[in-house]
Amino acid sequence: MSPLDSDIAHLLAGSMLLVSFLLLYQDRMFALLNFYAMHACVLGLSVGWQAYLQRAPHLFITALIALLFKGVIIPVVLHRIVVRLRIHRTIDTVVSIGPTMLLGMALVALSIIVMLPVTHTGGVFAREDLSFALSVVLLGLLMMITRRNAVSQVIGFMSLENGLILAATGARGMPLVVEISVGFSILIAFLVIGMFLFRIRERFDTVDLQALHMSRGESSGEEAA
Amino acid sequence: MSIVWLTQLAQVVVVLALAPLLTGVTRKVRARLLRRRGAPLFQPYRDLLKQIRKEVVVAENASWLFRAAPYIVFATTWVAAALVPTFATGLALGAAADLIVIVALLGTARFMLALAGLDVGTSFGGIGSSREMMFATLAEPAMLMAVFTLSLFAGSTELSSISAFMLGPHAGLNISLALALVALIIVAIGENGRIPVDNPATHLELTMVHEAMILEYSGRHLALIEAAAAVKLLLYLSLIACVFTPWGTAVAGAGALACLLGVAVYALKLLVFGFLLSLFETAIAKMRVFRVPEFLGVALMLGLLGTILLFVSRAPH
Amino acid sequence: MSSGLAVLALATLLAVPAVGALLLAAIRSYRISAALNVALCALTLASAAALYAHRPAPSLYLLVDDVNTVFLIVGALVGFTTSVFSAGYIAHELETRRLKPRDLRFYHAMYQLLMFAMNVALVANNIGLMWVAIELATLTTVVMVGLYRTSAALEAAWKYFILGSVGIALALFGTILVYLAAEERLGQGMTAMAWDHLVGRSAGFDPALLNLAFVFLLLGYGTKVGLAPVHAWLPDAHAEGPTPISAVLSGLLLNVALFALLRFKLIMAGNRLVLSPGPMMVTMGLLSLVFAGFMIYRRRDIKRMFAYSSIEHMGIITLAFGLGGPLASFAGLLHMTMHSLTKSAIFFGVGYVSQLEGTQRIADIRGLTQSQPLLGWMLVIGVAAIAGLPPFGVFTSEFLLVTSTFARSPWLAVLLGLGLMIAFSALALRMHGLAFGESARRHVLNPWRLAPMALHLLLVAVAGIYLPRTIVSWFRHVASLLG
């Protein structure tokens, strides 16, 4: 295929990484949701492009799900929740933005380093793209551990999921796992939104995990051994 | 063979017969040194007879052990004494028990006596037993260390062999032997309750040890115990005599003449040692009870030192 | 015809729980559903046993070999006994109003779903399918942990859910990397995800990719195994969920995850250029062992305490497999089996204890051997067994493991022994408090309800004294396969 094709794939993967950084940067709820939507859309595009490159029509479904479901529905629902829980004004970073960013850079560097010795480049899917996917995953994880409230943690998790899908779709000819993984990501999203947040809200008036931890199973200070 | 048995028998009798005399001698000498006339030499025999004839007064709550103890004490001490060559070596029963056994037999006697002291349940009996045993915890190991030295030196724990060895050419002046001798003397003083460890003549409650232990005894029981004490003193002296001054002792199965000579020499030795003992006793004062452990500890240390010197210096037999 | 039987057995193994889940979701009466649950598990057990004798030919999706039959049979057995235990247990929960009939319907359905997921995970030949199955199992257990809807339960479920999902994600990434490594040699498509093909051809795979993949798989599936430092979900999930689920978690799910890990370890082992997986597994195992040992000292909640003991033993097993070699692998396999049986038995007992005493706080429970002698002594026996005292199977495996380790690398063995000692002392300390001392209470408990516990302990005791030759040779074979 022409270098242009792989360049475009490359570009899309790179832009996902970029959006991940933007997600990491955001501390306002609504902005966070919007950037997540963008993240999902870019994913959709990249998956679509891969589908076109690999002549794999089933990947288009994945792309569509990514675009519609993750790009539209979930952000909207989360928006509702945020409004209902009245947490749209909270600024909830644990670590301040600067260090987080630096850490993110380090992660990207690390993922590139670990990918360097990879000799085999699976067709169109260049080593760099794989390292991009890896960095998206790591950034998602980083986001989960630098945010305090549940919604942003869920978003972090879902961006991590997106990274996975990026990698999976990139892996040429990888059978059925893609759909399943997407299905699972949706299932997870549902579980998160439906089951937990509402139940948690029944119990606690916040989704702040700190508060949730006020009721831990044990309290410290046991008698001596 | 029979002559060996004869000497053994004679020995059994001799130790019993001479023991009170030895006590008498020491008392007499001591009295003279103190410018007293002192009791006649044979007073101890009279005392024993007198006590035997008296009726026995036993505390109500005394048990069978209280009444059995004197016999056991007397018997074990006597046997132990009979196993020490006095005027003749190579005794028939010598092979039955070596030096360690003799020490242990005295231990048995002490054990029973201490129990008897506790039996009636008086405070003085307690004092006596407790202190006696405390002395023993140091005196017995000291004695054993001295025994070690001797037996390593002579390559045997048999008294006959030891004294034979001492007569032999290998024996010479040896620092270990000297240490052992000193240790042995200290132990003898301690074990027999002589000054400075204990005063056999006193009944001052808080200073007495041995006497406190037998405070409740009277009559024949007391006689047996006193006799045992006398035999014990004799035993120690004849032990020292047989090991360190083995000259003149008749060898196994020697003729009657030799035996007679042996008896004479033995009596002489006893006389000398008895004299020295009383001299020593008059020369120094009794020490506080809790100084005694240090006194006996010295003996233990000396004995141990002697043994170690011997361990590292001598090639084995 | 043998193959036909085999295919049938495999089909029932998968179909029974799947159908059962739907059925149980439909049935309203909890008595019927509990009975049906037991029956279904019995069927599953039967088919699993049948699979030991007759193996169907491996397909691209499913594979039954010596290795996973061990896990299948152990799992099915524990699942069966647990269903028996749960029948009695759940009834009591209903009486005490801790659960509503609606919850029970959900619970039973989920129980079968869990069985289904775990069976699939075990017989899956396709690493993708295996991943999916384990994910399904995780999700079902998540909702079951949250069943009581107390704040603590929800917290535990939430914690489990978040950490579990992250683990799943990492595992998926690892799987993708393995596929990438394989795709080059095996070409695109199914074959590149079929485990038996992978393990055969892994020599030619790109070592760098495999290394990377194993890191993700170790952490991903290691989360499910409950290895420190990615263990955090495990204690709370065990403590807050219904006790049968704690038993199933410790007895089955951890093993299934470990099984997945072992499959990938074998793929790694086939390639001589890769970073050897052994040291990593040994390190994590040792870490878990020592860490859990210290954690047991300060536990207040009885179920949480035994959950930590599960972490400890998973550490031991991982260490054994990481160490490799015929003795160690055999020991690991034996230890895994024995731990499944013993730990589930202990959880049965603990379930009754917490029901009778009305608390899970260790401090409030004492003198069990007096208040309910049978239960108390069986609990003592269980603890003695899990602590590796003879005549129980755990002792045998620890004997083999420690002796062989000491002969090979003494320092490792010393650390191992230290960890064992720490955990043992902690368990002994707590057990004395629980089992002995004066207790005013007197509990009545129908002895038959202790039958599952008794069965497990009996099996463990027998295994400690006498293992049938067939099982020994079978395990030896499996151990040689596991390297």
Next chain:
Amino acid sequence: MSVATPWFLSELASGCVALLLGLSALAILIAPRRHGSQLIYGACALLTGVLAVTALLALLAPPAARAAIQLAVGLPLGRTLLGFDPLGAAFAVIINVATTLVSGYAIGYGAHAREPRRVVPFYPAFIAGMNLVLLARDAFSFLIGWEFMSLASWALVVSDHASAGNRRAALVYLIMATGGALTLLFAFGLLAGSAGGYEFAQIRSAAHGAAPLVLFLALVGAGSKAGLVPLHAWLPLAHPAAPSHVSALMSGVMTKVAVYGFVRIVFDLVGAPSWWWSIPVLLVAGVTTLLGVLYALMEHDLKRLLAYHTVENIGIIFIGLGLALAFEASGLKSAAALALTAAIFHAFNHSLFKSLLFLGSGAVLHATGERDMERLGGLIHRMPVTALAFLAGCIAISALPPFNGFASEWLTFQAILLSPQLPQWVPRLIVPAVGATLACSAALAATCFVKAFGMTFLGRSRSAAATQARETDRWSRGTMLLLALLCLCAGIVPGFVMDALAPVMQMIIGTRLAVQSSQPWLRIVPIDGARSAYDGALVLGMIVIAALAAALIVRRFASHALRRSAAWDCGFPDASPATQYTAASFAQPIRRVFGTAVFRAREHVTMPRPGDTSPARLQVELHDTLWEALYLPVIRVVDALAEWVNRLQFLTIRRYLTMVFAALVLLLVIVGAWR
């Protein structure tokens, strides 16, 4: 000689062990019945009796009789071999003789148990475990038996679980026993090698690189079970906590199994020792001997006192073992045989008199409900038989002729006196010190048992309980007297025991002592007649004759008048029993002499000023220096670590995720760094 014909000894012994196990299962059912426990204990006595005879046959029979049997059960990857070899058989005789009598005692005593179900079922299992250790010919069965023994005895210790003290004792015991077993596991791991040759035969044939390490591990593993200082901490807690007949087994018998373990590993399995091995053994043994008896002297609890004396006697046994090591390493075979004989003989004697003493203390405990000597006294009047038996035990353990304790210590002394033959200087320096320790401890033991017997049985009773004491039942008295008789017999004819041990010496050292039973007058001559000899029978005879003679003389000449009256007591009026010497005051001189150094003993006297009528008070504070120096720190460290690690239980999910993240990054870095 019937070499071809099989003797079925191993089968018989294994069968007995199996029956014992079955018995404990049966006990669960019938223990609460009326004669249930009697039945069980009787059966135990019977089976152990059979075992004792079997072991004796195996010891004396030709080698063909000792063929091991292979069981289908046991270690999956190895063979399970059971059977007596001379060493195992000798120790089996030792433990089963004592166990038989203890079980007989238990027929009477066990009936008093409050909760028989907590005691009776574990008793046969305990015995079975010990016998299994001795029967085992492969590491796995050995350790199974070892742990089984520990576990059963632990259950017996915790049987009276109401008291917190017992629970603590059981806990300490369980933990230390498991630690010891773990070290033995290590030792066998080294011996078996990575190939896993767990059979003793394989181990013997193989060469062992890290033999010193094995010695160390055996010293720790077996030593902790036997009660070597400083690993003795559990012993004085656990032994008294159990019911008295079990204490007798634990103290008198189980420790011998531990000694057997040490001998088996160090003398038999490891192979030729090197000379310096003896040094740590001798040092530890000497310290153990002295400290054991000193601890005992400070103790006023009768059973704890006995437990500490077990520590002392274990020290004496290990002195013998250390000497044997030294001699064997220097090729002085006959001397080694002498030392080892002395050690095993002392093990036998200790099993007898320590069981006897614990049984006696059990009788006292049951009669008065008291273990504290300060509240006993005068029992010789109310429990004459028990008193007599106990007295015999006291004389025996104090190593006084003519009882057995002296015989074995005499042999040990003879071995010590041979040690100048050693070529190396270091042991030559150490051995005499050890000898002095031994002598000192013997004297201290005598003191301690004057105290024990005097305070318990003599004097006037110090409490109401002691006043209303009753003599124990027939079974108890009978067995105690029998044990006392055995102590005497082993003391006056030690030659037979020494001859019986000859096969063991042949097996381990490769030579044997001269045949003793052929000596005239039943005397024993370990080396040669001119050097040393002992004739217990003759000494006893002479003592008896002398005593009779004295009695005769007295009867002939003395007055027989005897009057009972109040105690003289230097003219003091009849004082209350409180004025008697107590155990504490009896031990006070010793405490003054030794205690200040060992126990940091302090005496605080508060005197009322003149005219003040308030009583003067004396408070004595003692420290268990070893516990405070060695065990408390460990506990503290573990505690602190647990506290520190425990914080990980209370993190937020985010922190846990951080841990995952950190682990991931770390591993990625490793992979990245790895080439």
